[in-house]
Amino acid sequence: MTPAEALHGGIGQSIPRKEDARFIRGKGNYVDDVDLPGTLFLDLVRSPYAHAKITALRKEKALAVPGVLAVITGADLAAAKLAWMPTLMSDTQMVLPTDEVMFQGQEVAGVVATDRYAAADGVAAVEVDYEPLPVVVDPFRALEPGAPVLRADKGKKDNHIWHWEVGDKAATEKALKESAVVIKERLYIPRIHVSSIETCGCVAQVDAMGKLTVWMTTQAPHAIRTVFALVSGLPENQIRIISPDIGGGFGGKVPVYPGYVIAVVAALTTGQPVKWVEDRTGNLTADSFARDYHIEAELGATKDGKLTALRVKTLADHGYTDAAANPSKFPAGLFHIITGSYPFATAFVEVDAAYTNKPPGGIAYRCSFRVTEAAYTIERLVDNMAHQLKMDPAELRLKNFIPPEAFPFQSALGWTYDSGNYGGALKKAMEMIGYDALRKEQAEKRRRGELMGIGISSFTEIVGAGPAKQFDILGLKMFDSAEVRIHPTGKVLARLGTKSQGQGHETTYAQILAEELGISSDYITIEEGDTDTAPYGLGTYASRSTPTSGAAAAVAARKIRQKAARIAAHLLEVSPDDIEWKDHKFQVKGVPDKSKTMAEVAFAAYTNPPEGEEAGLEAVDYYNPPNLTFPFGSYICVVDIDKETGQVKVRRFVAVDDCGVIINPMIVEGQIHGGLTMGFAPAMMEEIPYDAEGNNRAGSFLEYLLPTAVETPKWETGKTTTPSPHHPFGAKGVGESATVGAPAAIVNAVLDALEPYGVTNIDIPLSAHKVWKVIHSKDAA
Amino acid sequence: MAIDAAEVPRTPGPVTTRTIHVTVNGVSHTSTVQNRMLLVSYLRERLRLTGTHIGCDTAHCGACTVLVDGIPVKSCNLFAVQVDGRKVQTVEGLASGATLHPIQEAFHEEHGLQCGYCTPGMMLASVALLAHNPNPTEDEIRRGISGNLCRCTGYVNIVRAIQHAAQKMQTPAKGGP
Numbered sequence: 024m025t026p027a028e029a030l031h032g033g034i035g036q037s038i039p040r041k042e043d044a045r046f047i048r049g050k051g052n053y054v055d056d057v058d059l060p061g062t063l064f065l066d067l068v069r070s071p072y073a074h075a076k077i078t079a080l081r082k083e084k085a086l087a088v089p090g091v092l093a094v095i096t097g098a099d100l101a102a103a104k105l106a107w108m109p110t111l112m113s114d115t116q117m118v119l120p121t122d123e124v125m126f127q128g129q130e131v132a133g134v135v136a137t138d139r140y141a142a143a144d145g146v147a148a149v150e151v152d153y154e155p156l157p158v159v160v161d162p163f164r165a166l167e168p169g170a171p172v173l174r175a176d177k178g179k180k181d182n183h184i185w186h187w188e189v190g191d192k193a194a195t196e197k198a199l200k201e202s203a204v205v206i207k208e209r210l211y212i213p214r215i216h217v218s219s220i221e222t223c224g225c226v227a228q229v230d231a232m233g234k235l236t237v238w239m240t241t242q243a244p245h246a247i248r249t250v251f252a253l254v255s256g257l258p259e260n261q262i263r264i265i266s267p268d269i270g271g272g273f274g275g276k277v278p279v280y281p282g283y284v285i286a287v288v289a290a291l292t293t294g295q296p297v298k299w300v301e302d303r304t305g306n307l308t309a310d311s312f313a314r315d316y317h318i319e320a321e322l323g324a325t326k327d328g329k330l331t332a333l334r335v336k337t338l339a340d341h342g343y344t345d346a347a348a349n350p351s352k353f354p355a356g357l358f359h360i361i362t363g364s365y366p367f368a369t370a371f372v373e374v375d376a377a378y379t380n381k382p383p384g385g386i387a388y389r390c391s392f393r394v395t396e397a398a399y400t401i402e403r404l405v406d407n408m409a410h411q412l413k414m415d416p417a418e419l420r421l422k423n424f425i426p427p428e429a430f431p432f433q434s435a436l437g438w439t440y441d442s443g444n445y446g447g448a449l450k451k452a453m454e455m456i457g458y459d460a461l462r463k464e465q466a467e468k469r470r471r472g473e474l475m476g477i478g479i480s481s482f483t484e485i486v487g488a489g490p491a492k493q494f495d496i497l498g499l500k501m502f503d504s505a506e507v508r509i510h511p512t513g514k515v516l517a518r519l520g521t522k523s524q525g526q527g528h529e530t531t532y533a534q535i536l537a538e539e540l541g542i543s544s545d546y547i548t549i550e551e552g553d554t555d556t557a558p559y560g561l562g563t564y565a566s567r568s569t570p571t572s573g574a575a576a577a578v579a580a581r582k583i584r585q586k587a588a589r590i591a592a593h594l595l596e597v598s599p600d601d602i603e604w605k606d607h608k609f610q611v612k613g614v615p616d617k618s619k620t621m622a623e624v625a626f627a628a629y630t631n632p633p634e635g636e637e638a639g640l641e642a643v644d645y646y647n648p649p650n651l652t653f654p655f656g657s658y659i660c661v662v663d664i665d666k667e668t669g670q671v672k673v674r675r676f677v678a679v680d681d682c683g684v685i686i687n688p689m690i691v692e693g694q695i696h697g698g699l700t701m702g703f704a705p706a707m708m709e710e711i712p713y714d715a716e717g718n719n720r721a722g723s724f725l726e727y728l729l730p731t732a733v734e735t736p737k738w739e740t741g742k743t744t745t746p747s748p749h750h751p752f753g754a755k756g757v758g759e760s761a762t763v764g765a766p767a768a769i770v771n772a773v774l775d776a777l778e779p780y781g782v783t784n785i786d787i788p789l790s791a792h793k794v795w796k797v798i799h800s801k802d803a804a
Numbered sequence: 805m806a807i808d809a810a811e812v813p814r815t816p817g818p819v820t821t822r823t824i825h826v827t828v829n830g831v832s833h834t835s836t837v838q839n840r841m842l843l844v845s846y847l848r849e850r851l852r853l854t855g856t857h858i859g860c861d862t863a864h865c866g867a868c869t870v871l872v873d874g875i876p877v878k879s880c881n882l883f884a885v886q887v888d889g890r891k892v893q894t895v896e897g898l899a900s901g902a903t904l905h906p907i908q909e910a911f912h913e914e915h916g917l918q919c920g921y922c923t924p925g926m927m928l929a930s931v932a933l934l935a936h937n938p939n940p941t942e943d944e945i946r947r948g949i950s951g952n953l954c955r956c957t958g959y960v961n962i963v964r965a966i967q968h969a970a971q972k973m974q975t976p977a978k979g980g981p
Contacts, residue, residue, distance in 0.1 A: 039912055046920030047908040049855015049895030053921065056854040089819070139845075140819075140838065220859040220867055220955050221921045270857070270921030271955045303860040525919025525956045693915050696958030724864035724953070732946040732959040 030607050032537045032544025034752060037689035040530040041549075042523070051268040055300045057226045057238045063092065065286050065299040066142035068132040068149045069309065070124035073160070073380040073717020074173075075153035077120060077131070085134055085148040090141025092293060094149060095133040095285055097121035108254055108284060110346040111277070111496055112354065114184070115177065116383055118281045123156070125173065125343035126382045127719050128308025133285040135297060158717040162317065162340035162377040173343055173378045182378040184345050189359045190371035190436050198332035198369050202323030206411050208404060211786045212396050213710040214315040214340070214381070216307055216721075217388050218729060219524075221270020223310060224300030225283045227290035235290070236263040239283060242272045242522055243562025246499055248554045250279060251287070266552035272524035273701070274387035277348040277564050278311050307727055308719045311348070311384030312711060315340040316396045322404040328412050330423045333370040333435075335361055335400060339385065341376050347385030348564070349392050350494040350501060356392025359436035360485040363401035364445045364655065366425045370435040380717045389701045389762040391486045391565035398482040402767035406478065406774070407783050415462070416479050416771070417453060421446055424481070431748070438485060440653045441755075442745045444681065449481050449657035452679040455741050456659045469779065474664035474798075476776025480768035484654040486756040487570025491647045496561060500647070503571030504558035507536060507579040508641040511629040513622025515540065515547040517579075520560010521572040522552045526694065526758055528568060531686045532576050535752070539580030541607030541621045558643060566654070566756035569686065570747075575646035577751040582642035586628075590640075591619040593633035652747045652755035656680040658699075658768040664776050669795025671707065671773055673736040678764070681743045683755035692740055695761045699738050702765025704730050706787050824888040828853065829897030837884045843877075844868045846884035847894060855895035855924045859953070866952030869925035870894050876932040878951070895924030898931070906972035907931055907965070916965030918956030926952045930966045939970055 032038045045051050082094040097119035100106040107115050119130055134145035157171045164170055165182040173182055199205050225239040235257060241247050244264040252259035269276060286299040301310070317338040323331040339355065341347070349356045355374040362370050376385075388395070405423075409416035424445040425432050432440040453459075461477055468475045491500035504520035517536055521528065533547035540547075551557055560572060584604055591609035592599040595617055603612050609624065611617040628640040661675040678699055685691050708728040711721045721727035746753030766787065773789055774782065782797050823836045828851060837846055847853045847870065856879060859867035863881040870879045871893040898905040907927045910916065917923040926949060933940060933948035940948060945966045946959070954962060 040915065042920070043912040043917060046917055046923050047895075047904070047911055047927070048899060049853070049924045051855070051920050053854075053857070055848075055858065058852065058854075138849075140840065218955065219919070219921075220865055220953060221857065221919070222859070269919060270859075271919045273955070300858075303862065303865075525921075527918065689915050693918060693957060693961055696960045697918065697956045698958075700958035701955070723862050724860050725862060729865075729953050729955065731950040731953060732963065733950045735946075735959050737942075738958060738960055 030537055030541060030543065032534050034534055034538040034684065034686050036534065037687055038530065038544065040527050040690065041533065042527065042529045053221055053268045053270055054224045054226060054238050054240050057267065059226065059228055059296040062226065062296040062298050063135050063137060063289065063293060064139040064142045065289055065297050066134050066139065066146045067130045067282060067305065068134065068146050068151065069305065070127060070129040070131050072124060072153050072155050073127045073158045074156040075124050076156060077122060077124065077151060078154050079152040080132060081150040084150060085145040088141065088144045088148050090137040091134060091145035092137065093135040093289065094145065095119070095135065095289060100288065105284065105288060108279065110344055110383065111348045112345040113351065114345040116344045116346055118284045126380050127717055128305065128382065130281040130309065133289060135289045135293060158380045160379060160713050160715060160717050162338050162379050165377045165379050173380065184341060184376035184378060185354050186373065186375050187354045188373035191369050192371045194369040195332050195334050195371035199321060199323045199334060202331045203326040204411060205321055205323045206404065206407050207321045208407060208784050210318045210320065210400060210403060210784060212314045212316045212318065212399060213787065214312045215388055215705045215709045216312055216711055216727065217273035217275035218307065218727065219271030219273055219275055222301045222303060222306040223276060223280055223282065225286050226296055226298045227287045228296040229290050229294065234261045234263065235287065236265065237287060238265045238267055240269055240276045241266050242276045242524060242564050244522060244552055244554050245520060245559045246496060246561055247279065249499065250497065264554045266522045269522065269524035272564065273389040274313065274348065274564055275310055276524065277386060278346055280310060303724060304722045308722050309382050311346055311386040312382060313384065313386055313388030314396060318396065318400050320400050320404055322408055324408055324412065328414050328419050328422055330365050330367060333362060333367055335372045337374040339374055339376040340379050340381065341385050342381035342383040343378055344383040345376060345385060346383035348387065350488055350496060352493060353392065357485045358393040358397050360394055360438060360483060361397035361401050362434050362436055363398060364425060364481050364483045365423045366429065367435040372436065381713060387564065389698060390759045391484065391488065394485055395763045395766065398763045399767045402480040402482060403770060406771040410778060417449060417458060420449060420479065420481050439650060440483065441650055441747050441749055443483065443653060443655050444743060444745045445481055445655060447743050448655060448679045448681050451741055451743055452657040452659045452677050455679065455739065456661065456675060456677040458659065461661060474666055474776040476662045476772040476774065478660045478768045478770065478772025478775055479657065480764045480771065481657040482655060482764035484760050484763055485651050486566035486654060486759065487648055487652040488565050488567055489648060489651050499561060501561050502645050502647045503560040503567065503575055504643065504645045505572055505575035505579045506558045506643045507576065507583060509583065509621065509625045511626050513542055513546065513625045515542055516550065517547060517576060518550045518557040519572040519576065520558050521563040521568040523563060526563065526568060527690045531690060532573065534686050535573055535576045536580055539577050540583065566758045569754045569756045570648055570652045570750060571646055573754060574648065574751045575644040578646055579642040579644035582644065583640055587621060587624045587640060589636060590624045590627050590633060594619050594623065594627055649749045652683065652750060654680070654682040654755040654757060654760050656760055656764050658764050660768040660772040662772040662776055664773065664794060666798055669791040669798060671789055671794060673769065675739065676736045677739045677741065678761060679741040679743060680757065680760055681745050682757035682760060683745060683747045683750065684753035686754060691757050694758050695740050696738050698759060698761025699765050700730055700735050701762045703736060703769060706766040706769040706789060708734070708788050710788050822885050824885055826887050827891045829893060839883065839885055841884045842880055843882040843884050843887055844879035847879060853894050853896050857921055857924060859921070866925045866929060867922050869928045869952060871928055871932060874932065874935065876929050895927060898927065907969045910965040910969035910972060914961050914965035914968050916957065916962045922952060922954045926954060926962060930969065934970055934973060938974060
């Protein structure tokens with residue numbers, strides 16, 4: 024091998040993915056594929072009412088159904104003190120109810136049977152008598168005096184959960200008063216659902232030694248193990264959580280759902296393995312929702328378009344319990360990234376949370392803790408301000424961006440942005456899409472009465488949670504880990520505390536290690552998701568894998584290199600001080616042909632270690648990031664609207680992302696494509712509405728519309744590269760940027776097209792009907 | 805008002821069975837199944853062909869797509885007894901031994917999959933599309949896979965993979981120009 028020979032599969036190479044080999048053959052191993060002898064099936068009775076008292080629950084007929092072995096109720100769980108469980112936000116959630124149901128679709132009883140058909144028969148045969156109670160659907164009405172108090176069990180006297188605020192209230196008030204122009208907008212970001220194509224489920228097994236193993240659709244297996252240990256009282260060494268292949272997570276597989284707990288109870292009580300896999304209706308009606316933020320935002324500016332201050336008041340509808348998955352110190356997540364890409368002198372944000380008769384949640388939908396809500400708000404308002412000032416929205420942004428030389432930048436709400444070049448990304452996007460020509464075309468079309476719009480979103484993300492001093496979940500610090508072991512022949516096994524759900528960790532982590540160890544990624548095996556083997560970590564969500572475990576992999580490899588350098592010195596018969604790591608091998612300084620590869624060193628580590636050196640070659644790192652990372656980007660969307668139907672057609676969408684140093688450009692581009700589609704989805708199609716009785720109106724894919732290949736725009740991507748200064752190799756994370764950034768670009772484009780009608784907001788999703796109403800209310804006048 | 809117990813059938817009727825003869829991926833099977841057993845359950849639980857996935861139970865997501873006599877069907881909305889006497893192809897039947905089908909190669913090479921859950925159904929829908937239309941336009945491809953939902957990829961690379969597979973399938977494997 025010559026020094027110039029390229030390392031296969033290092034950082035920056037678009038190598039195809041290792042994990043594909045099993046997926047394209049249908050040999051993935053998802054939870055429902057786990058097949059243990061004697062497995063029983065759990066199915067759930069669910070509430071038809073949004074709020075009701077359970078007056079009777081009769082098991083007898085269900086127990087008489089052939090194949091049904093057990094019916095588990097809230098009363099059964101209460102006897103074991105398991106009827107309630109804590110949420111990740113230290114609220115409480117029913118596993119199964121003993122008295123009242125709080126939302127439509129809530130789990131009411133579990134039926135265990137020999138196969139899933141018999142379990143479904145059993146569910147149909149459980150008799151439950153309900154006495155309906157008044158339903159609280161609207162979070163504003165929930166907070167009015169006299170509203171039924173939903174959580175009297177907690178000693179609550181009203182439905183207010185918490186108030187959280189950040190920023191300088193008085194200074195913001197003053198700055199807004201002194202601003203020449205102030206705009207105010209109410210934005211509703213509706214309840215949506217991640218709807219990974221694989222629903223949630225588990226297989227719980229208790230072996231002869233009393234050890235509980237749970238194969239589970241979880242993004243955070245280690246944290247789940249600890250929670251299970253604390254809630255159940257089982258010793259943590261007697262619990263093994265295995266997160267096998269996961270068919271998409273997007274935040275929906277972070278929480279603990281009642282079905283998991285009931286399956287574990289069923290396995291403990293029957294002594295047989297128990298499988299629970301929810302159906303889509305259970306998934307859409309009971310698993311954690313995302314968003315549901317009612318936002319009122321005010322933005323001030325000078326006459327010549329300098330942004331002055333931002334004030335935001337939000338009401339969060341959390342359903343009947345706060346089951347968000349935020350770091351514990353941040354009940355509204357990282358919503359205070361809301362000052363976005365702009366150097367506000369002052370800002371103030373407050374959020375109040377309310378209980379309603381809806382399913383619990385407040386989790387992310389492919390975004391890092393309420394960041395989409397924030398990015399949407401600021402980018403919508405900046406566009407509205409541009410229209411108000413009769414300025415071009417690109418010009419207003421370029422005039423106001425935090426300049427590249429201002430980084431690290433301290434935001435008005437307390438974050439320290441690591442690096443950025445916002446103008447660079449926007450200018451690149453404008454160039455790619457041909458912005459000036461499009462504006463000319465738009466002006467001509469407007470003269471002809473045609474509706475064409477151009478929308479921009481220049482978002483700043485905040486990911487990679489996070490520094491342990493600020494970030495924890497239930498007290499567990501949000502570090503993450505890597506354990507790297509080099510075998511005698513120079514092949515590598517690495518285990519990490521995160522868990523891929525499609526992100527391609529088996530490939531990208533191997534690329535990081537290939538780069539750091541000088542070993543082809545073909546010879547690096549990555550394992551995650553088994554709590555008996557992987558080092559402890561907080562899991563994969565919030566775009567944190569690369570910023571945390573990816574960093575840990577690099578640092579662990581560098582620890583290995585320190586020892587390996589001493590072994591190389593021994594082999595080359597020089598002092599360790601004379602050894603340098605160059606061109607992916609150990610060289611005697613200034614003598615490039617005197618060198619040892621990592622494989623040669625590894626062999627020596629087991630066969631010929633230097634005197635006084637331990638055998639073996641491995642390292643562990645628990646990486647506590649010094650700061651979050653702040654990926655960013657600028658997106659531009661062009662829409663054409665059919666005046667007759669209100670149909671919005673996305674003609675073009677250019678996304679320029681900057682996620683720092685890229686490990687695998689092919690995988691990053693794929694993540695951006697997917698993220699854009701999950702930004703398009705809530706902007707145009709997805710919503711879970713509730714009627715006045717609290718009925719979920721989107722309980723299947725017939726009503727809850729995921730974009731198909733036909734609706735999805737043909738994405739065009741570009742990139743700039745601004746490395747993170749604090750990450751070991753400059754990466755920032757990218758899985759969610761596009762979901763965060765895309766909705767505002769789409770909505771801004773539609774409102775830009777509709778400017779002649781004087782409308783400043785339409786709440787998403789932008790159905791043809793909503794757009795048609797705007798066009799025709801004006802025409803009719 | 806409480807739900808009237810009489811509204812819901814509380815006791816299921818008798819479970820009836822039937823013996824079926826099905827060829828799955830070229831292998832003949834004779835099985836006695838409950839009449840109500842879905843084709844997807846038969847494939848996954850009886851034959852242990854777990855590459856066919858369940859995503860919605862309502863024929864919307866397409867994760868369970870298989871080919872019955874070459875026609876793509878959603879196996880969560882077909883009973884096993886309905887394929888009596890027919891030929892079924894699942895993802896496990898795409899490769900011939902160690903040789904991948906061009907659609908499998910193309911999904912890998914063009915990064916047409918991420919979590920892999922929709923992938924088997926997506927590939928089988930693509931195979932059916934290309935059998936019917938060997939040289940589809942992008943819009944024809946997008947329409948052709950509109951019965952299959954993917955949450956990860958945004959479809960861009962799936963479209964590229966299908967275009968790539970179309971080229972591969974038109975180019976002779978050996979001795980080409």
